[in-house]
Amino acid sequence: MGVTEKMWDALTTIIKMNDKVERMAGTMKTQQEKIENLTARIIRLETALEIALSSGIAGKPSPSKRLEHKT
Structure with a gap:
């Protein structure tokens, strides 16, 4: 195997890797993009849940079913 053939093989390998x-x-x-879309959906769901819990739409949650507020 000559030097030219080795160089050609190396160049071919680099092109395939690229x-x-x-x-x-x-x-x-x-x-x-999918992760960012899912994150936005989760934020909207959390917001809707917080609004529902604070306005009483979801009823009075029992202490065991209450969500913890993480900061």
């Missing part, structure tokens, strides 16, 4: 990295970056971006 393609994999670019695909992984796209996948990570998509996953990050």
